Amino acid sequence: TVRQKRMALDLVLIMLQNCGPVFRSSDHFIAVLQKLLCISLVKNSVSSIPKIFSLSLQIFVMLITNFKEHLRTEIGVFIEQIFLRILESGNSTYHHKYRVLQVFYKLCTDASTALELFLNFDCDVDEKNIFERMIDCLSKIAQGKYTSVEHANIIQPHQEQELKILALQALVTLMGSIVDWARRMTEDNRTSKILDGHVQESRPDAESDGEEDTPSEPAS
Numbered sequence: 001t002v003r004q005k006r007m008a009l010d011l012v013l014i015m016l017q018n019c020g021p022v023f024r025s026s027d028h029f030i031a032v033l034q035k036l037l038c039i040s041l042v043k044n045s046v047s048s049i050p051k052i053f054s055l056s057l058q059i060f061v062m063l064i065t066n067f068k069e070h071l072r073t074e075i076g077v078f079i080e081q082i083f084l085r086i087l088e089s090g091n092s093t094y095h096h097k098y099r100v101l102q103v104f105y106k107l108c109t110d111a112s113t114a115l116e117l118f119l120n121f122d123c124d125v126d127e128k129n130i131f132e133r134m135i136d137c138l139s140k141i142a143q144g145k146y147t148s149v150e151h152a153n154i155i156q157p158h159q160e161q162e163l164k165i166l167a168l169q170a171l172v173t174l175m176g177s178i179v180d181w182a183r184r185m186t187e188d189n190r191t192s193k194i195l196d197g198h199v200q201e202s203r204p205d206a207e208s209d210g211e212e213d214t215p216s217e218p219a220s
Helices: 002-018 027-044 050-066 072-088 094-108 111-122 130-142 157-213
Strands: none
Touching: 002 027, 002 050, 027 050, 027 072, 050 072, 050 094, 072 094, 072 111, 072 130, 094 111, 094 130, 094 157, 111 130, 111 157, 130 157
16 A cells, blocks of 8 residues: 555665665675665656655665665666656656756765766766766756646646756756865865875985984994
């Protein structure tokens, strides 16, 4: 029943939110996620029941937050086959589109996750340009994609405005998070060079001190 399914998804979400490093590094646990949970999420991520759909997306966010290095293929399937299709389809509801945009907004707040998507898919000649498609889709929504006739019967004008704002916020947040990430990397590199410089400066002194302490050879 719907109630049982909702309770099961709630329990899964709580477990993923509270799992520690032992679970996150367990091969058996990761195999269960790949073979059972991800398949279940694929089915529930197209549910017409708002709460079931929402819980499925929350679980996906936890998976990409804690297990992205182990679920590369599964993450690609979710984004391309489910999320992007929901945003591009003229049949998906406002609720479904809004929830997916919330997931994309969440991904855009973490520059490292966004850059990993770009490196794992767009920079791999054997993979599809998922990150490019995601950004392109957000850009089109922000520019008024849902004003077209294709979406007119499902998306109301005020709903279309809300979707535009959320898509734009995701893009702006992504740019801001990347700038912050680049700034941190620059500062870390600068700090590393300063520390290396101090180490180099201290070495000659140590060598000279050693030379002074070395006794001279007796004259023959």
